Amino acid sequence: MQFRIDIDKAGKVGLRDQIVAEISRLIFEGVLQADTKLPSCRKFSQILDVSVNTVIAAYGILEDQHLIYAKPRSGYFVSGYEGARSRERNALETVVGPGSRMWERLNWQRRSEDLRTIIRPENWYEYKYPFVCNQIDEDKFPVSHWRECSRLAMNRKDLKVWSADNHYSDSIELLEQVCTRILPRRGVFETAESVLVTLGSQNGLYIASQLLGGRDRAATMEDPGYPDARKILAGSFGEVRFQPVDDEGLIVDERLRGTTLVFVTPNRQFPTTVTMSERRRKELITVAEAYDFFIVEDDYECDVDYRYFTPFPLRSSDAKDRVIYLGSLSKGLSPGLRLGYLAAAPEFVEAARDLRGTMLRHPPIILQHTAAAFLRFGYYESQLRRLHGDYLARWGIADEIIRDSLPSFDIKGEFGGTNFVLNDHGNTLSASAVAREAQTRGVIIEEIAPCYSQIDIGKFHFRLGVSSIPASSIEPGIKALADSIAVLRNC
Structure with missing residues (x-):
């Protein structure tokens, strides 16, 4: 056998399901490549010391999931991740019109075959x-302080405040903390009308790209750059352009002409870690006005940047409201909290709030109140x-x-x-x-x-x-x- 799996006969999960889970993991992690021959049911049962019927049942489930396939008189073989996707699409013969499949009826934005992303084992x-x-050490999460703030936020006398539908509005307390404690530290000064609470920076980019996008418009991003941003931009714009990055960050030149949105990570370029030079920052702000495009700036690592002088973001020197600024609490607290903020011109934020409202109304108010208390008591700075x-x-x-x-x-x-x-x-x-x-x-x-x-x-x-x-x-x-x-x- 070219691979090894471990099963726990005393575990709560059945043996069949353990075998399915382990083989699936090896396929999606690339350990089992496409067309790899699997052991016969009888041989595999002997290796694992389980019944033949257990292996037959596991192989049957994997085959139904299009992760493996059977060849008559030859045995079972791995489809592989791409093979699984291809076979799954071929199986989706649901007809929604004469001669068409469901895949062909998806929106034009969803059909790109080049939307890969960074993967890691789930465990x-x-x-x-x-x-x-960009993950946290769980031992560093301030559990006791967060629990205290959560308890205060859920005070029964405020039940109507945190349990009610807030329509499209955010927590006034959290907006106040973002405007008075977080943004000024980055040289950005905004009123509540210019700030929207998001479910992380990625949510903010999605909102911005939906508002500014169109099939006849182009977006530009860094190359190399954040792959999920490419997925988002490809879903909103007719064309996604790639602008090279060097030791000064995004190269600013004529290639930016004709674009509607430029997505950048100037303070900590993703993934190269380069900081955009002051010269490039000024050039980018200047050409944004000259070429009439908007900048979406993801300041994703600003809070945990330990440099004595962390460069201020583009938004801090934006006199023409060309910059849509994205930040989050993910790196300082936890990515799983999914709390972020967007700062931009009031009219843009008004449109962004309306668009967000049609998708999810607002991020959970109880979560916003908890974060507001965490900020107000100084726990976040600590x-x-x-x-x-x-x-x-x-x-x-x-x-x-x-x-x-x-x-x-x-x-x-x-x-x-x-x-x-x-x-x-x-x-x-x-x-x-x-x-x-x-x-x-x-x-x-x-x-x-x-x-x-x-x-x-x-x-x-x-x-x-x-x-x-x-x-x-x-x-x-x-x-x-x-x-x-x-x-x-x-x-």
């Missing part, structure tokens, strides 16, 4: 060395101070060990952040091969080929994050990664 936190990016010191120490450890252990790799990881981007200098080791080998040693890294407009350019690049891995595990984890790479080079 990444169970691995020994999880170098995943949390950020602790994270700044912690992330500074983690970055220092990782930067030294990575450069010492992986001298043959190009390394990017600007001071102030929590992520590093690496690529094999000789372009001989693919990131997917490194990720697979590293995973056998309990190391999780992230391939970032989906960040590139041309996948082949990015297939040698991967990234490591140090925000979620315990500081004590950084050095042994990087050395385990180096061992994995050494094995690949000696193959």
